[in-house]
Amino acid sequence: MQWILQLLAVSSLLIYGFSMPLIKRANPCFVTGSVALPAEVSDGLPALEAAPVTCNTAVEVAPGVPDLSSGGIDYSSIDFQKSSLSPLGFALQMFTTPEDPAGVDLTTLQNQLNNYLALEAGVRSQPDSSALLGRLKGPKFFLQFQIARVNAANGLQLDAADTVAHQLTKVTANAVGATSAELEQVTTLSTHV
Template identity: 45%
Template sequence: MKLFGLLAIGAGLISAAPITSDISIPSISELTTRQAGSACFVIGNAVLPKETLDFVNQLRPRITCNNNRRTLSNVPDATSGGVSFSSINFATSSQAPLQFALNIFATPTPLRSANLAQFQRQLDVYIATEAGIRSVNGNLAIKVPKFFLQFQISRIQTAQGNPPQAAGSQVNHLLEKVLKNSPRESQLHEQVRALARTLA
């Protein structure tokens, strides 16, 4: 009986002992840091979608941040090649996002004469800022001008003889993205459709 009692006590101690493991489970913050590397514009802990993360990794080498100037969702002002987000921030305009994009990101005639590199720099800072907003689960109204910039770049590339091959980067696909994300500005949709038909 004494032996049985000792065994029972021993079993109780074993069952009460905490279960430990050598496996370390990273926190969401650690995951985000690992995913985003040292990207200065990713300020939050929300795990980024893969597509956004891919953009972050591409942009990290060419984006700088001004931590003394904050923009949407407290994201630092992102700069690419001399273009700062704060200088083309749709949210500081009195215009709605699509109207702002049509005015500020207009292309010249002929379309092939557009400065593709400048449009790309503008898109860089929009994508960087969007990634920062996503990292804090902020409002994504930025998608309208961002998609419009991607749409314009696709048009320029097509006019310059280098149409994008990836389906997601082609003019008609991006046209639908712009229209879908701007239902409150449907009165401007025909202007965007007309641009999609002008590829030279």
């Protein structure tokens, strides 16, 4: 008799559970548009929220995207769009490391990257954003490149996608408007790990 009552209890839970509506998770504050994000971007959203990346809706840094902040660094203070340099030229000047990057504190670079990753998600969620998206990838990949250099200099074992060589390829492939001197500078940096 006891097992019949347990079976009925489980059955009613299953029926009730399947009849409940699915609750859609709210987007982070920086994903303000209606365009679906590709998996490689949406998969990173929980980490950005946990960082946390916060929003200042009083300031817009891209169409429909509020200013972002991670670790006390506002995106508006590291915005490549304010520079007359190419996006890569801006990144080379803004996101520097010493010649030997082993002693660099990754916290600042990671917070800067968090802002760029959040901006990318926000921009991708907006319609007609391909022009800006193409330009912001240069600084984003350069930050990933710098983090790879620091990790390599500290002897960390890196996955293939996180190596300096792989990140160098990403930087150069997304260097919209970069000069040959800027590209050469990045290549030189790749040998200093």
